[in-house]
Each structure stands twice: as C-alpha cells, then as structure tokens.
Amino acid sequence: MEYIPSEIEKKWKSWWEDNQVYKVSNDSTKPKYYVLDMFPYPSGSGLHVGHPLGYIGSDIFARYKRMNGYNVLHPMGYDAFGLPAEQYAIQTGVHPAKSTADNIARYREQLDKIGFSFDWSRQVETSDPSYYKWTQWIFLQLFNHWYDNKAAKARPIEELIAIFEKDGSADIDAAVSEALDFSASQWQSMTAKEKDETLMNYRLAYRKTTYVWWCEDLGTVLANDEVKDGVSERGGYPVERKPMLQWSLRITAYADRLLTGLDTVDFSDSMKKMQSNWIGKSQGAQMFFELENGAGQLEIFTTRPDTIFGATFMVVAPEHDLVKQITTPEQAQAIADYLAYVNTRSERDRMSETKEVSGEFTGAYALNPFNGEKIPIWIAEYVLKDYGTGAIMAVPADDERDMRFAKKFNLPIVEIIDKSMHPGATIEDKLGKMINSDFLNGMEVRYAIEAVLERIESMGIGHRKINFKLRDAIYSRQRYWGEPFPIVYDENGVAHALPESELPLELPELEDFKPASGAKSPLARAEDWVNFKPGWRRETDTMPGFAGSSWYFLRYMDPSNDKEFASQKALNYWQDVDLYVGGTEHAVGHLMYSRFWHKFLYDKGLVPTEEPYKKLMNQGMIQGVIENIYILKEKVNGKSKFVCAKFAKQNGIEDFAKIPVLVDYVADYGLQDSHLNLESLRQIIAWRPEYSEAIFESNEGIFKNGHFTPKGDDTDMKFETNSEVGKMSKSKYNVINPDDVVDRYGADCFRMYEMFLGPIEQAKPWDTKGINGVSGFLRKLWMLFYDEQNGKSLVNDSEPTKEELKVLHTCIKKVSEDIERFSFNTCVSAFMICVNELRSMNCSKRAVLDEFVRLVAPFAPFTAEELWHQLNHESSVCEAEFPKVNESYLVQDSIAYPVSINGKKRDLVELPANMSKEELEKAALELDKVQKWLEGQAVKKVIVVPGRMINIVV
C-alpha cells in the first residue's frame, strides 16, 4: 500500500465526523482540561501559515491530554466584529455581516484541512446576536456597578444610591474619576441630570470626554494605526485630536488586583513584567500648589517629593483644564499656537520625542508650599493629561527630561542631591544626600522621602498616594460593525440601561456604512432606530473589538444557552482555562481586559475563579518577508519613478518612499539580492495599473511603458528590492496560505513541519526549505509498515529485542518530557531518530509499532489513525492510551565520559556506569592522551561529575 496523504485525510476526516470523535460532553467522570486558542479575526486574506502555529501546538497538547485520560475542552470560534470588514463595506457596499460570514466559511475550510480536534458544535461568533446579547448584558452589569475599595469588590449601584440618600459621599471609598464630596441633602436636591453625572463618577462603565483622531477630509474618526506621521495613512490628509464624550470602562478600579493576580498564574516572567509595567504601580505623593494669583490650586503627583526644593518650574498637560484659566493675556497667542501644534501629535510622538523638547509658558506662577517661592507654570507635550494628575513639578537636576527642558528654555537648575559618594549612580537612582533643601539638608534620599511625606501630610498640602500608569479603557467606537450599546438617553440626556428583556439590541440595517456627519457613528443614520420614541434616542457608538473577546472562553462552556451567558453547572465543571495559547502581541490588550472582566464577574459570584487563564503559552509570530521597491517622492514630469534599492540607499533614502510588492513576483525573495526582472516588472504594472506609466531605473537600464532601454549590453534588468522581515498581512502582500502546503505535502506533514521549524514561542520568518525532511520522515514511518517494493504489510508479532525497546523507550521518554514543556520541535527530531534507528534494525514488530503510532498520534493524527487501524484496532487512536516510558529499558552499562584539561575537551573514554568518583578520577588520569597533555605539570584538582564529565585542572 502506498502512502497517499490526501486519501488518508479524506477517509479519516469523514470517519471522525461520522463518529463524533471530537465532541466533548459537560458530563464526565474524567478530570477536565481546557485548552484554548486565541480565536482569530476572520480577515479577508484568509488564514495564513502563521495562525496555525499556535493552533497546532495546542492541538498536540489537547490530544496528548486526552490520551492521558482527561476530558478535554478544545473549542474554536471567531472574533468577528472589526474594522476591516467595515472598511471593505465602505469600499464595496458589501454588508459586513456578509463578508464576515464568507471569511468565516473560508477560515473553517482552511482549519478543517489541518486536522484539528476542535469540537465545532461549540463554535462562537462575537457578531452573532445570540452571542452579543451577553456581551451587552455584561456591559450593563458594569454600568450598574461601582467599585468599593473598602470591600475590594464591585457592588450594585443601587447600594451606592442608598448610601448617598442616607449619608452622602462621606463614608465612601470608591474607585472614581474625581474625588467628590457631598452630603445626603445635597444629593437629594440634585436634578436627575446632576444625579446621573454624579453616578458617572462611580460606575464601572461611564461616560467622559476623551480624544479621538478626527480626519475632516475623510469625514471619519481614525484608529491610531491609520495615522502615520501626523496625516491619515489613506490619502495623507491632515488629522487632529478631537474631544468627544465617550464610554470608558473603569479598569483602574481593578489595577491592584490585576497586579497581585499575576502571582497566582503560570505566565512567562516576561509576560508578567509587561503586564505589571503596564499597570505601573508607583508610590508617591499627591500635592497641591497654590496659584500665585489666588485663583486656586494645581494638583500634581510625584514619586520624588524629596526633590521639591529643586522644582524650578511646573509642567501641565496642554489639555489640562487649568490651562485656559491661568494663561495670561500676553501669553495667550503663544499658548494657542502651541495647542494647535500639540493637537496634531499622537501620544506616541509626544512620548518618543527626545531630541527636541517643546513647550510654552502660560505666564502664570505657582507657589512652593514650603518656602513660597514663585514657580513658573509651563505646558509641554511630554506631560499627558491622563497620566497621574496631568501636571508635574519639574526638577531639572534630578530628571533627564526636565533637564533638557530647562536647558532649552533657560530655566534655572538647582542641585538638590549630592551623589558624589555614589560614583556609578545615574540621575534617576534614589541615592545621595540632600543639599539646598531646607529642612531636608543632609538626609539620605530614602529618609528624605519619608520626612517630606510626613511634613506634607501634617501641613495638609497633600498626602501619600499610590498611582497607577494604567488608564481607564475607552470603550466607544464611532463605527458600525460592533456591538450596539444597550443604552438610551432621555430628554435630559440621562443615560438609561435597556431592560434585560430587550436584549440583544441588534444592529440596525444600513445601506451606507460611511460615518455620519460630525464625527458620529454610522448608526446615527438609522434615524428610526435612534429616535425610537419621542424625546428619547439611542446611543449610536458601538463597542470596541475587545468587548466580545473579553469573555468568549466562558461561552464555549455552554454555547447555546439563551437564559444565561453560561450555566453555573457548566462554569463549575470547566472552571477556567488550563492552557491558553496565543501571541505576545495580546500581552497588555486582550489579556488585561479579559482578566478585568473575569474579576468583575467573580465579584458578582458568576464565575468560580478569580483568574480566567491558569497557564499561558505564547507562540511566536511567523513572519513574512516584505519586499519593497523605492519610489521617488516627487514625480518626474508627472510620472512615478522607481529606482533600484541600491541606488536609493546611495542617493538619499529620505527622498524615496517604500511601496510593498507581492512577494511572488520577487526573485530570491528574502535574500540579499532579491530583485525583479523585466518579466516581473510587467507583472507589477499589470497588478498595479496606476504605475503602468511609471519609470523603473536600475544599473542595467530603464524600463518604461513596457519597453526596456539598456544602458549597456544587458538584455534583462536586475531591479533590486529591499527585503525586511515583518508581520504577514494583506497590506504587505506577503500572505502565505497553508492550503497550498497541505495540498502538496499533506496535513500531517504541514503540522509537523510547523513544529519542526523551531521553538514555538520564537518568532521566525516562513520558508518551506526544510519541509522535505519531514515529508521523508512520514514516508519512512509508513515504510516500517509496508514493503516499498510490493506494498505488502511488514508488521509481525515477534518479540522485540532489548535494543529495539531501548530505542522506542528513549523516544517515549523524550517526547513525553518535551510535550510537557511545549518543546515540539525536539519531539519531531526524536521521532526522526527513532524511525531511522528502527529502519536500520529492520524492526516492524507490532509491539513496537503499536506504541510508536500512539506516540506520534497527537502530531500526525491522520497517518496515525490509518496505521492504528492497520494494526487491527477498531476505535480511534485519539481514545487510545498515550505510551508510558519503562525506565528499565534505558539502563546503561557504560557511559562515554569527556575528559577535559582546564575545561578543554582532550579525550573521550567509555567507562562502566557504576564507577565511583575516585575510580573515575584514577581512570582518567591514567589515559595516554591525558598523560601526554599533562607532561610534567602538577595536577591541582580533578572535578568529576559522575554520569557527566571529568575535568582536570593544572
């Protein structure tokens, strides 16, 4: 019988389906194990070879756990709301629901080819109303709760209202936007509108003014990555920051718990670090500086209150509320100009700018609370509104950025810390003795911090405060293709939750998905839907991508429940995710949001665990090669001109822009001399007709309007391209489809090859160079069962030899250990070694093959299933038991010891395994080669590690 993967795959795919091999029950006496993949966004370019990397790893692990006796939940679904479908709709008029459904069908087809053990009956789609009903429901719970810091949990908003009615805000310690202070009678006399606004200060889902990128020419709000260099990526139109009233989620209420929760989960150290840096807990002081003109106070946060006598100026964020109020008439124009500039800058730009600091003087002064000195107040882009209090005291002597700012604007620098006794210390180190600092003089920094904190508190000018870098999550999007908010506004603009009975609130039908005028969501066009009853209107923004993905793993436990997001029974059986597999690009976005939602649901008693994911494995990104050609930014006589990469690099790269081209057209792509020839240039102008009249120039000549004019004798061009490694994406024209690989080599080969590429957590560019090795391995495995010449079965029932069992069990040991540590590439190597050795021993014994087939089954499920049945088994190999290592087959009689002299290997000697340390030392010293190397030198020391090595020190 010949090895034909496509036939085997077809056969077993339908057999698995007919026998419901991958269906998982919520009723089982077996221990549970939940293996989850980060679900994909179904993009228009289809699944690329990077997606399955993690899916294959998790599938191997899920199958392995199942063969070890667990009831394994291993589901898949789609993160189906998103911007690309909406943009596609704007361009083509195709409804996002339609294109999304098409893309999902394509993804499903592609996933099915790879042989995953998903239980498809549990599939979820976040854009399905039966799913987003519960996303909306959870949002309403957030809206209807506040966070009680004393109880350290979320509580119903009714309880807060009851407290306000009775006692006002006095005894409340809540997570808030700003500290409020009112009595019960003040509360009672508030209008409905005022009460609503007050409650917004406490709700976990609330409205506040935040900024969006607004592009007047495109008439739309842009995402950060749609803005490049201060203009829109599409079209290059100007953009500006526009304030809007938007929904936010009070994730900051959970900052501390998100931080301490990290200690209880099994994530990599780097992942935990990224998250804790993101949360950014710091201790310091909140302080109030009186304004010189008596118009109020300036609130700042500082981690270094000890440096206050070095504070020679204050900096407030340009968006700070006080700016308007304190700016003097003389400075008004300068401030206005500066604000206009800042409006065009992204936060990233503002934080990254290091060469050139910028800022403007408001004309106002604050007073140092300790000595009454006047301190000028500036605004500068490096201070962000939502960071701390949006204002800092600048201490140029002790902070790099403040120092640059002071130098640029000739502001005084007062040394306040003597670091002379700490020669290696940097400017940021909290080391040294205080000088020029009044009552702090002579103190070590760490004592000075404590002393000044006490003084601040006793003077009543501030207090100790823990600050978090984490900011509340902006939850509104001015888009169509997302979950509608289940919120309606009355005549007064007061927000009301829809009753649960009206969920899901479905998206209204639209023909045109372009944004509505005035930075409004496209939903604003659905006027009947918006103005559903006189005087009332619906919220027209929709929820962001992370809404649906923050809780989807819970829905898989009970996917078709229409009474609850999942039943308590299902939640209590599956508990949490045992293994979560996905990319590090989600480190701080998705993972933080879903941990936050989970903790909230835990507070409500709706989920049994406080953390959703017990263990996290990060798969590296499979990158693509991006091939660019250089275009001259200025057109030549109205025509686009492209030049060879080498030429662009030599002649001022800044005059050129990079245009990515389809990698298929590029010869030797990814290599040093990747290039286009005349044939491929013709393909490019056919592919991008806007360049049909462009000029292409290289050393060999000029290509224009389909004609090549050589400079010398060349008959073809070698138009060099620039290769870089980066994400696989449709916009970079470098997507590689797994289907082609599966069609050519088979799914098992594709699965094993992706694993064989290297450690799963490492990023690597895709190439198929080594795939023949894996393909050969599978064929060799097959040939242990069938005679290559006559196709007859070779399987026999003779007793395995000691040697054969040693080979098999060495492999079992290696593979079981390596699966546990997700080292799948070395598993594949171990399989290869085992098969090579069995072949050289001509071993086709049933006792050996039966175990080997089970061992390889998680990696190559199709081939294993076929061979398993060839060994006369009736049920699926998925249900068989994973082989156990028998150590007694692995016992060694002798060990090959490397013998080193001063750490350099000089000899290799085979010695009995049971030799003692002393005997080993003696045997090593007696070796001829060792004697030769020692030649007269005295042996100082001999280090013997039994079973490992011997090192002689002279």
Place this chain on the structure above:
RNA sequence: GCCCGGGUGGUGGAAUGGUAGACACGCAGGACUUAAAAUCCUGUUGCCAUGCGGCAGUACGGGUUCAAGUCCCGUCCCGGGCACCA
C-alpha cells in the same frame, strides 16, 4: 523614546553551567539506473595540517567560574507592544 523578546554553520535549529552544532534542509562526492526522478551511502563551522592532529569559534567588548551559547555588566543589530488593527 519606553517596556518585552531574540542574535549559534550556507539555512531552520539542538545543547538541566559540564563533549557546541543533535535532528533536518542545502551542497559536494559515490551507489543503483540507458537516463532522470526517487532511494541509499559518505562528507559538510572556519583556518592550518590534509595521516594522527592542532588552533579559533555561539552578534561585539568586558567579568564571574575548575568549566559560560547558557550567569553578570556594557554596546550594536533584528522583532513584538505602547492604550481605536486584531
């Protein structure tokens, strides 16, 4: 700019602080064949020697250690993230 990774032959990579380069790809030579494909065998880090061997070598510069790809300090380069891509 900040945070987190990574850098080992021609290529993908292996290596609980203990034999650097397992396992593959590619390449070279050979066997089988009329030939090719497929398959099999041998070799394959560089340099010198071309037998035995020797020296150097894991991005670069230092350090710790009997012993460093692995640990520590500094530098360079590449990738991911940085709050509206998902």
